[in-house]
Amino acid sequence: MRIEDIDTTAYRQDEVLFFIRIKGKAHFFDRIYGRTAVERLFPGFDDYRTFSEYPGIADHYIDFDTRTLADLRAGHYDVYNRCIHPELPSIIARCRGLRSIPFVEAKELVLLHTAFFVEFLRQHPYRLIVIHVIDNYVLDVAIRVARDADVKVLVLSEFFIQGYRRNTLYGEYRHAREPSPEESTRVREYFIRREKSFWLKGVTALTCARLALYVQAAYAARYFLRYLIGYKLRGNRSYEYRFAHLFGSISPRDLLVDRYFDAIDPAWLEARRDELIYLPLHVYPEANVDYWMADFRHADYYTGLYEALSYLRDRGKTVLVKEHPGFLYLREWRVYEMLKRFDNVKLVHPFSPAARQLDSLRYVMVWMGSAGVEAMMNGRIVVSFHPNYYSDGFVPHYHQIDSARPLSEEEKERLVRHILAGVYPA
Helix, strand or coil: CEECCEEHHHCCHHHEEEECCCCHHHHHHHHHHHHHHHHHHCCCCCCCEEEECCCCCCCEECCHHHCCHHHCCHHHHHHHHHHHHHHHHHHHHHCCCHHHCCHHHHHHHHHHHHHHHHHHHHHCCCCEEEECCCCCHHHHHHHHHHHHCCCEEEECEECCCCCEEECCCCCCCCCCCCCCHHHHHHHHHHHHCCCCCHHHCCCCHHHHHHHHHHHHHHHHHHHHHHHHHHHHHCCCCCHHHHCHHHCCCCCHHHHHHHHHCCCCCHHHHHHCCCCCEEEECCCCCCHHHCCCCCCHHHCCHHHHHHHHHHHHHHCCCCEEEECCCCCCCCCCHHHHHHHCCCCCEEEECCCCHHHHHHHHCCEEEECCCHHHHHHHHCCCEEEECCCCCCCCCCCCEHHHCCCCCCCCHHHHHHHHHHHHHCEEEC
């Protein structure tokens, strides 16, 4: 199968390297990559070479911490200066780990990983690397070094319509194919039906609470075993140890955020449906709103959110901010407290009756995701904080909200075809 300039059938089994994580090869190929997608792309493979940040689960372990800066050679710095150093501010800003530590340590970690991957690719004859998404600096450095070494990279990133994948490193749009008219019609009808993303089906406030309790317990275990023992005591600076204290930290107050959500009068909302703005929150951190932001200086989602709300407040706009239905009780309570300081904001509980009414509001503001496409297909006016892979020519910047308009029928058709041309069935 050909995806852009990569013919996946042109590679031998020992020339392709797949990235996996802690739950192992079976989980990553069945649940993350998708067994059907992998088998379609690489027919005839009976095994898959893998690499990972975790020891003992893959063919290759990213063991970067066996070197010090004194061990780096001129050739390592040549590669670093060619493909890493010009983008160092972006690499640090986009990574939730690196941006939380001093610059000197962040640069040291990037240098050591650069040297590791330079040597790794010299020693192993891989011609194609397959990843899920870039969501931390380890993969970011690996992919930059691979491309410098003329090693191709393929992304098997799920799409918000089940059965499709995107091949994108940093959220950029890549033309992959020409969809048929029948496919375009089918997908347009999917958006008009306002179907939930497949991974949100069956999610309720109760399942969110259960997930939050599980995440809290898992965080406590990771903090003790990985951060305190692995990093603090034993000095393991690999990503999942050095930054274990940052991921999934849930406090008891995060489970008590229902009090921040506003009671929305249905009649009030209906009477103002043509002037209110609907703004759905993202899961955060996630690749959509750090690695996929065109400008790395906006990789911190919350400051961008507050900037947009300030702009809209100064123009007398009331914004209904709805929590993501899959992230309830997982967001830090301080974010809700800050949002409540905006007198033009009403917070909407994702499982309240008001959440269902938001589909009738005339204006929608998005960062990424399916909400914007769905809204445009249903005749609503959509603006975005930042350019994204489907916005060019279709979605104006939110500063143009007063002059924005709904898409015509011809524009809706072009938008769907544009989106489908950037993904491939898998």
